Amino acid sequence: MNSEANAVPQSLAEGARRGARTIPWMESFYWCVRRELWEHRAVYIGPVAAAGVFLFGFLISLLHLPRHMREAIADPSKMNHLGQSYEFAAGAIMIVAMIVQIFYCLDALQGERKDRSILFWKSLPVSDLTTVLSKASIPFVILPALAYGTVIVAGFVMLVLSSIVLALSGLSPAPLWTQLSLMQSALLLLYHMVTVHVLWYAPIICWLLLISAWARRAALLWAVLPPFCVGMLEKLVFNTAHFAMWVQYRFNGGMEAETPPGTMPMNPMTHLTPGHFLATPGLWFGWLVAAICLVLAVRVRRNREAN
Amino acid sequence: MACIEARGVRKAYGATMALDGLDLRVEEGRILGLIGPNGAGKTTALNAILGLTPYQGELRVLGRNPWNERDLLMRDVSFIADVAVLPRWICVSELLQYLTGIHPRFDRVKAEGFLAKTNIKLDGRVKTLSKGMVTQLHLALVMAIDARLLVLDEPTLGLDILFRKQFYDSLLNDYFDGSRTIVVTTHQVEEIQDVLTDLMFIDRGRIVLSCTMEELERRYAEVMVRTERLADARTLKPIHERQMFGQSILLFDGVPREQLTGFGEVRRPSVADLFVAVVGKQNGAGGAR
Numbered sequence: 001m002n003s004e005a006n007a008v009p010q011s012l013a014e015g016a017r018r019g020a021r022t023i024p025w026m027e028s029f030y031w032c033v034r035r036e037l038w039e040h041r042a043v044y045i046g047p048v049a050a051a052g053v054f055l056f057g058f059l060i061s062l063l064h065l066p067r068h069m070r071e072a073i074a075d076p077s078k079m080n081h082l083g084q085s086y087e088f089a090a091g092a093i094m095i096v097a098m099i100v101q102i103f104y105c106l107d108a109l110q111g112e113r114k115d116r117s118i119l120f121w122k123s124l125p126v127s128d129l130t131t132v133l134s135k136a137s138i139p140f141v142i143l144p145a146l147a148y149g150t151v152i153v154a155g156f157v158m159l160v161l162s163s164i165v166l167a168l169s170g171l172s173p174a175p176l177w178t179q180l181s182l183m184q185s186a187l188l189l190l191y192h193m194v195t196v197h198v199l200w201y202a203p204i205i206c207w208l209l210l211i212s213a214w215a216r217r218a219a220l221l222w223a224v225l226p227p228f229c230v231g232m233l234e235k236l237v238f239n240t241a242h243f244a245m246w247v248q249y250r251f252n253g254g255m256e257a258e259t260p261p262g263t264m265p266m267n268p269m270t271h272l273t274p275g276h277f278l279a280t281p282g283l284w285f286g287w288l289v290a291a292i293c294l295v296l297a298v299r300v301r302r303n304r305e306a307n
Numbered sequence: 308m309a310c311i312e313a314r315g316v317r318k319a320y321g322a323t324m325a326l327d328g329l330d331l332r333v334e335e336g337r338i339l340g341l342i343g344p345n346g347a348g349k350t351t352a353l354n355a356i357l358g359l360t361p362y363q364g365e366l367r368v369l370g371r372n373p374w375n376e377r378d379l380l381m382r383d384v385s386f387i388a389d390v391a392v393l394p395r396w397i398c399v400s401e402l403l404q405y406l407t408g409i410h411p412r413f414d415r416v417k418a419e420g421f422l423a424k425t426n427i428k429l430d431g432r433v434k435t436l437s438k439g440m441v442t443q444l445h446l447a448l449v450m451a452i453d454a455r456l457l458v459l460d461e462p463t464l465g466l467d468i469l470f471r472k473q474f475y476d477s478l479l480n481d482y483f484d485g486s487r488t489i490v491v492t493t494h495q496v497e498e499i500q501d502v503l504t505d506l507m508f509i510d511r512g513r514i515v516l517s518c519t520m521e522e523l524e525r526r527y528a529e530v531m532v533r534t535e536r537l538a539d540a541r542t543l544k545p546i547h548e549r550q551m552f553g554q555s556i557l558l559f560d561g562v563p564r565e566q567l568t569g570f571g572e573v574r575r576p577s578v579a580d581l582f583v584a585v586v587g588k589q590n591g592a593g594g595a596r
Contacts, residue, residue: 020382020411020453031408038401039394117394120445122359123386126409127378302377303361 032134105208200254327512418451547584
């Protein structure tokens with residue numbers, strides 16, 4: 001395109017003369033992430049609101065807790081029921097976080113073109129790569145971390161509230177702390193989030209980011225319809241479903257890879273087999289797809305003009 | 308070193324050539340007005356200079372290739388690409404924080420000083436500001452950046468005359484120091500013509516006129532010719548002729564003043580009139596081809 005040699009820019013020397021400070025890349029990146037959180041407040045409000053709603057319901061259900069506890073003391077096999085609320089809480093927060101994640105990804109690179117603010121962002125000394133990486137850090141790091149933190153805090157609050165209610169009704173809260181193995185659940189959840197939601201779903205997240213950078217409008221449709229059409233065409237033309245199976249594998253494969261074959265899915269701790277998970281070829285192929293999508297997203301952002 | 312140097316810059320959108328071999332050179336410390344009709348390629352030219360659009364040809368801005376080095380270039384370049392580009396969701400204080408965080412040449416104290424002279428509240432969101440206030444905010448941010456080149460693309464579009472006047476006043480009084488370069492495009496030529504040091508007309512992706520304001524004064528003269536002298540005056544080959552209040556106003560290029568004084572009152576033509584004469588003539592000729 002431009003055949004000129006890259007001469008040493010004189011402006012570097014000028015910069016030193018004017019005494020401008022140099023900003024390390026990490027600092028720039030940090031402020032870009034802060035910027036994302038200012039714009040997309042749903043990233044932290046979503047999980048916290050889900051926890052709030054759940055805690056409200058839990059508070060009401062505490063009325064029955066002393067009765068359930070007495071039943072569990074009489075019949076220890078019912079002790080597990082007491083732990084169910086904690087799993088529900090984690091599930092509710094995770095689902096909300098995933099919804100926020102999907103909509104964040106679809107808006108991340110499209111929003112700035114929709115409101116034309118991209119011209120302002122591009123007037124600043126931040127590269128397209130830094131911008132795209134900072135936006136990708138939200139679904140990959142910030143949102144999972146916030147969701148996980150919310151789950152832990154919500155679980156702890158539930159435990160404390162339950163203990164208070166039990167103590168007030170003359171029962172010992174000790175079984176809650178000793179028999180529910182909440183620490184183990186927390187560890188398993190962390191493992192599940194890192195493996196399935198971050199590492200396995202990486203290509204899906206990056207695909208959504210790419211569509212967000214590319215689509216002028218209706219990013220959700222562009223993200224979903226083309227794969228759907230490819231699947232349909234394959235079915236009609238070849239009467240096979242390889243593509244559909246492949247897409248399905250991108251959604252389900254993580255859980256299969258996470259749990260070695262022949263183990264009980266609910267059997268705790270057998271889950272923790274990172275070696276088996278990391279040895280799954282589908283994981284590495286997914287990362288390749290993710291990397292390609294990210295590189296393309298950077299290129300597309302560089303080329304795209306405001307809507 | 309020239310601040311901006313372009314040689315044969317081309318950019319096509321489909322079959323239309325937005326830039327058709329653009330050649331220009333802007334020295335440092337100039338205030339250049341880039342004037343052109345709609346669709347002449349002004350914004351495309353600025354986008355190429357700012358690294359927002361790929362192009363063919365040679366282009367250097369402050370010694371850098373803008374397309375390959377946009378993020379580095381933006382340490383030394385600021386731009387306002389018309390009024391509505393500040394993100395509406397952001398809070399003014401967040402904007403200041405963000406710029407302090409990512410821009411090596413942004414001076415927050417300076418920006419707050421500029422904002423203190425306006426009605427803009429630091430805790431307000433951009434969407435609560437009026438159009439004029441958003442422009443004031445953007446200008447305050449840009450003026451607090453110690454840049455070497457400032458590009459303004461229709462910065463005052465849609466603003467009332469008070470804001471427009473204030474915009475250029477603060478730009479000249481609080482920002483321009485003789486070493487910075489400013490490139491501005493606008494349709495309100497008459498408002499900036501006294502500010503400019505250099506003038507360029509762009510039409511159909513090419514520069515059709517490029518001169519300093521002193522050259523303009525020396526080269527071009529406008530004479531309101533009395534009817535009885537009209538035939539004589541026309542022998543000096545005016546580049547443009549128009550009627551006003553029943554009198555003819557002739558515009559001459561490169562004719563010595565002493566030859567003209569006999570025909571009537573000699574004035575410096577306004578940029579707008581010169582624009583009509585130079586660009587209008589070419590468009591007319593183009594239509595006849």
